[in-house]
Every structure is written in structure tokens, then in C-alpha cells.
Amino acid sequence: MDRMPSWIRQHVAALRALLVLTAVTGIIYPLLTTGVAQALFNNKANGSPIEKDGKTVGSAIIGQSFGDADGNPVKKYFQSRPSAAGDGYDPTSTAASNLGPEDVLDTLPVPGAKDEEGNPDEGKQSLLTQVCARSKAVGELEGVSGARPFCTSDGVGAVLKVFPDRAVSVNQACPATPFIATYQGLKVECGKPGEDYAAGRTVPVRGSASTPAVPADAVTASASGLDPHISVAYAELQAPRVAKERGLALDKVKTLINENTTGRALGFMGEPAVNVLELNLALDRR
Template sequence: MRKSTWIRQHLAALRALLVLTVITGIVYPVAVFAVAQLPGLHDKADGSLLEVDGKVVGSSLIGQSFTDSDGNALAQYFQSRPSAAGDGYDPLSTAAGNLGPEDVVDSAPDAPSLLTTVCQRSKEVADREGVDGSRPFCTADGVGAVLSVIGPRDAHGEVSHPVQVVSVNEACPAQPFLATYRGVRVDCAEPGQDYSVGRIVPIPGDAPADPEVPADAVTASGSGLDPNISTTYAAIQVARIAKARDISEEQVRAVIDAHTSGRTLGFLGEPRVDVLQLNLDLDRRYPYRG
């Protein structure tokens, strides 16, 4: 290849680079920014920020916690769903817990399984709201109701004749949630012992199939930033809010209705309530005087 041809090719490549840099790096971003400033789009483009007395208090698109410095729920506010994003609702750490339905055995007292986490949250919500927190596969104390059934197995992997049964999520000296299983006494779990040799059997118990504490009250969203809760979760918080703010439950329900959105496009998802906007409106209409 002659030198002059080589130079022309590289000059053409350089011109293409400069033109594309101007178009994609300057013209396109400026055009998008200009369109975003049009009436009706400006607030959304800037993050759907919400202000109170000129101070930004959050975004209608990102949830936040309504707790005190110790993580306890503030009685005067509706509570959001749990979050696995950083320390909770951190946009820089948006994530889910990446745990699935088979995560039922606690790794350690400070490392509960997904099942036990759900059971604990259900009990906490029930105690706070004064409702029934029982749910399938959970003990009354809020841990996963899971047994390790140890013994010889048949061709299908089932334990044909149990010789030992251990409630793996209830460390000794706890009293197991079940006295016997298939005629064998259920033991508490000795700390440090490995019971994976047994067949892991979650026990549904006699809790209702449709728990009073809804799923969004005990599980985090995929992003960890969901600003909404279900109307069911909002409904079980009404009595607490009304008592804390010294207003009627009907007044609280009216505010909920004002911040409830229907299904997207009329058929996608479920009705939902934006927690931040709901709590801000409560503060505006019925200031907390505790």
C-alpha cells in the first residue's frame, strides 16, 4: 500500500470519528435535553422530585424508609415494602436479594434464609398492625418451619424409615414447632451441626393459604427501589395511622384513595399506592402532633 493511500484512509477515518463525536456526543444529548425541558416533561426528566417548603424530600419513582434511627417503624407513617438495595432504597446499590424459593435453611443466626426472613417480616408487620401474621411454612415465632428428615432412602429419594428428625431453623434449646414427624420425635438443631444429610422438608402448617399480611409487605422488589405498596398492605396500616394522627379511619382511607393508581393500561399489574406521596399528603392534611 502506497503511503499516500494510507494517509487518505486514516484522514477519512479521523473525519468520520469527529463527525460522529459531534453528532452522538454533542448534538444528540443537547437535543434530548431540550426536548426534556418541554412543559409536561420537565419534572419527569429531572427525576420526578417532590418538594416540601422548597426542599427536595424524595422522588415519586424511588421508595424510602419511614423509620427512626434504630430502624423502628414510625407510627404516624405508612411503611414501604422491604428493600435489598444497600442499606435500603439506595439508588447506587439497586439490587434484589438473589434468593429463590429453595433458600429455606438458615446459614447462621445472623444469616437467615429467605423463608425465615419472610416469616420474621410477617410477624413484625402483624405485631405492628394488630393482624394475623401466620403464613404457610412459618412457625408461630417467625422462622422457617423446615425439618431435616434423616434415615434410609428409597429409590425415589424419599426417607422410608426416619431415624432422626431435626427442626433445622430452631437452634437448641428452642422447643421445636412440631413435636413428632411420622412417629419420630422432632429435635432442635444443635449449633454447628450439619443436617444436610437429611431430606429437607418444609412444613406448610395450618396457616391460611391467603395470608392477611400480603406478599409485598414481606418481600423486596427486584430493584429494591419500588415506591409503591399494594392496596392490601395500605389497608392493614389504616388503624395505626388513624390512631397515631388522632383522625378517623375514613379520613385515612380517603387519602389512600387519592394516591392509588390503577392497573397500567387497565390490565397490567395491580392497583398500587405511592407511599411517599401518601405520607406527604397526610402531613399536609393531618399533621402529626405526637
Template sequence: MRMPTWIRRHLAALRALLVFTVLLGAVYPLAVFAVGQLPGLNGKADGSLVKSDGRVVGSRLIGQSFTDANGDALRQYFQSRPSNAGDGYDPTSSGASNLGPESVVDTLPDPKLIAAGKEDGNAAQSLLTQICERGKAVGEREGVDGRRPFCTPGGVGAVLAVFGTRTADGTVPAPTRVVSLNEQDGVVRAPFMATYKGVKVELARYGEDYAMGKVVPIRGNAPDKPAVPADAVTASGSGLDPHISPAYATLQVKRVATARGISTAQVEELVKANRTGRALGFMGEPVVNVLTLNIALDERFPVQK
């Protein structure tokens, strides 16, 4: 007796399900796992884990912070580039700030909340202020000029709101009012510049609307080529970059050598040993792995306690 067509179709579908379940659910994953365990591939397949003193301390593919409980940089270690992934280098929150070059105006915090020791969840720093703040902090830590274009000496974006009649090209030749948008009244004593085109510059006040003013970034007198490299003040797209540029590594050599009581030549030797060139000889830029460099420092020149 011939089975009905609908039963034959269901049996064929069941056979296909069983076959593909075995192939794709068991055979293929086992084959991939087996290939990953081959010599030369097993380390990468297992996450490129790095061990020190017999224990896993991280992955050479994921960055991490080298700071104390207060978030301050440990002077005996090379510092990684900034991270916007969660609280920093969180693989579960990988991502960038999504702020672009036009992000130059901060959202100021409520001074009442700050006075009460609370955080204002609505406050936010612009990308420009983040870069300025980091540049200032790195400059102070490394003992170099941390100034950057369009940044105030206090480490925020040097941006004005200029009020007055605009010409056809959008400029305001005769301002009637000028406000320093990222410097808050009650937080700083005076704006980064006293006057603009003969008009006194005011500090920004929380709650005031400056949307009608023309936003004017002020370059200032920072050097054309800042002493602090770009990767020291900007986060990577993933927020997990484990590398820094050779320039940023070089900037930190003196501090690390002093903290460990060794010569800069000894530190530079380890920096060179943990530097990798361009991928395939032409893609990307040379980089230094911060984790493996710091481990090498601890192994060769441990800090005397």
C-alpha cells in the same frame, strides 16, 4: 501532487471523528435535554423529584424507609415494602436477594460470636425465614394474624431434616431422627413441633451437618389466605419499588389514623387520592405511592408534638 493513500484515509477518518463528535457528543445530547425540558416532560426528566415545604424529600420513582434511628417503623407513617438494595432503597446497590422458592434452610450463626455481641458474616437467612420474620413483625405492628404457611410461631421457616431409610419415592416412612433446621439450640427453648411421626424433634446445633436428612417443610395451621399481603413480606426485583398494594395500604390505615388522632375515613381518602390504576388500563396492578401518601398526611394532618 497527490497525497499518499494512507494520508487520505487518515484525514477521512479524522473528518468522520469530528463530525460524529459534534453530532453525538453535542447536538444529540442537547436535543434530548431540550425535549426533556418541555412542559409535561421536565419533571420526569429531572428525576420525578418530590418536594415538601420547599425542599426535595425524594423521588416518586424510588422508595424509601420510614423508620427511626433504630430501624423501627414510625407508626404515623405508611411503611414501604421490604428492600434488599444495600441497607434499603440504595440506588447504587439496586437488586434483589437472588433467593428462590427452594431457599428454605438458614445458615445458622456461631453462638460464640453472638454471645460476644458480634455478627457472624457467614450466617444467612433463607428466603422462607425472611418472609416468616417479616410476616410476624407486620402482624404484630398492625394488630392482625401474621401467620403464614410453612412458618413457625417464632417467625422462622418451619423446616425439618428427617433421617432414616428412604423409599423409592424419596419419603422416610419410619424416621430415626428429626431436626428443626431453622431453630437453633440455645436460641429457642423448644422446637415448633414436639414430635414428627412419633420421633422427638431436636433443635439444630451450630456446626452439625444435616445434609443427609430429607428436608421436609411443615405447612402448619396458618390460614390459606394470610392477613398480611405478599408485598409486605417480599422485596421487589430492583429493591427500589416506591409502591405498595392497596391491600397493604388498607392494612395500615388503622395504625396511621390512631397515631395521628384522626379517623380512618380521613386516611382512606388520602390513600385513594394517591392510588394509581393499571398502566394503559390493563398492565400491572393498582398501586399506592408511599412517599406522596405520607407527604399528603403531613400536610393535611400533621402529628401534634
């Protein structure tokens, strides 16, 4: 070895380091941590699976849909919060929408137009319109008002583009009737798909809606898109529907909500939350 040129000795040393580090970090460490996890936290290490009649039906830490084949809510079940993970609740595509509070303008679909893949143009909903549409749908499902500030009655963002001689309700495609007839003396028009309104001043209109009956977690997705919990307020909003569909007393359903509610982390962090899957399974056992 002493007779080897220095550059060969350097390469041999690098190769040894590579082999040692590969064995330690790629084999020994993963086996050690996996063994400790399986020994001490077996259920959590395996994804906290929940079984029903001997079959795994979900995870206590991963949200899922409780809808039918067409995506419509199954009324006898409590519904999860919305998901932006893949096509919804996809653990392999966990992600948020990355849309923020300033995302209020829709891209209206142009009739007859197609996207780059040859599919019909579907446009793009802003975060505001997504929230408005979800609130309207939840309100209709639960029999309460789905109205929210900055939302129109037909479930899109109440946003104007204001020009010197006119105003346009840009999220309401023609021939829709604008949510207000005039704005500061200007006639309000419906939005024309494909028209460029960038030069106008963006004006969200709050409207007359006060405190929404539909909670915020019912209309917004979590950062992961896989949140297994909903707020106590959202669970209580759904309780009358579930009780009616199952022929149960409302008090019994509320008792199950309480039994499946977790407190604040460490007693002071966050808010109490209800695990939707565990609550629905508790209902099925009744």
C-alpha cells in the same frame, strides 16, 4: 493523501470515524435528548421530586424508608414495602436479592465465630425466613396475625432436614424449641450452628396457617428495591394504626388512601397501587 500508504489511510479514516461518532453520540445526541426531556417532561426528567415547605423530601418514583434512626417504623406514617437495594432504598445500589422460592435453608450464626473481616458471624437468612420474619413484625405492628404457611411462630422458615433416625428444624438454632415435636415418628431436634445437615432430605412444613392477614408486598422486596407503591390491601391494613396515632377518623384516612391510589396501567395492566410518600404527605397536610 493519495501518496500515503494504505495502512496510514485506514488509520486516518478510523480516526475520522471516531471523532464524528464521538461528537454525534457523545455530545449532540445527549444534548438533544436532554433538551427534549427538559422541555416536554421537565419534572419526570429531573427524577419526579416532591417538595414539602420548599424542600425536596423524596421522589414520586423512588421508594424510601419511614423509620426512625434505629430503623424502627414511625407509627404515624404508612410504611413502604421492604427493600433489597443496598442497605435499603439506596438508588445507587438498586437490585433484588436474587433469592428464589427454593431458598429455604438458613445458615445459622456460630457463637464466637467471626467472618473474613473479623466481625461476629451473623449467619445468613434464607428468603423464606426473611418473609417469615417480616410477616411476624408487620403482624405485631398492625395488631393482626403474622402467621403464614411454611413459617414458625417465632418467625423463621418451618423447614426440616430428615434423616433415617431423626429430623432437625434447621432454621431454629438451639436451644430453641422446634415448631413440631415429631415428624413421621421421628423426634425433631433444634438446629446446631455449624453442623452439616446437607445429607438430610429437605422438607418444608406448611403448618395450619391459612390465608395470611399480611399481604405479600409487605414481606417481599420489588425487583428494583425502590418501589414507591404498596398494594391497596397493605395500605388498608396500616390504616387503623395510622388513624389511631394521628387521632383521625378511620374513614378520613381511607379517603386519603383512595385519593392517592393509581389505577391499572392502560386500564388493564397490573393492580391499583398506593404511592406511600404522597399519602404520607397528604396526611401531614391534614
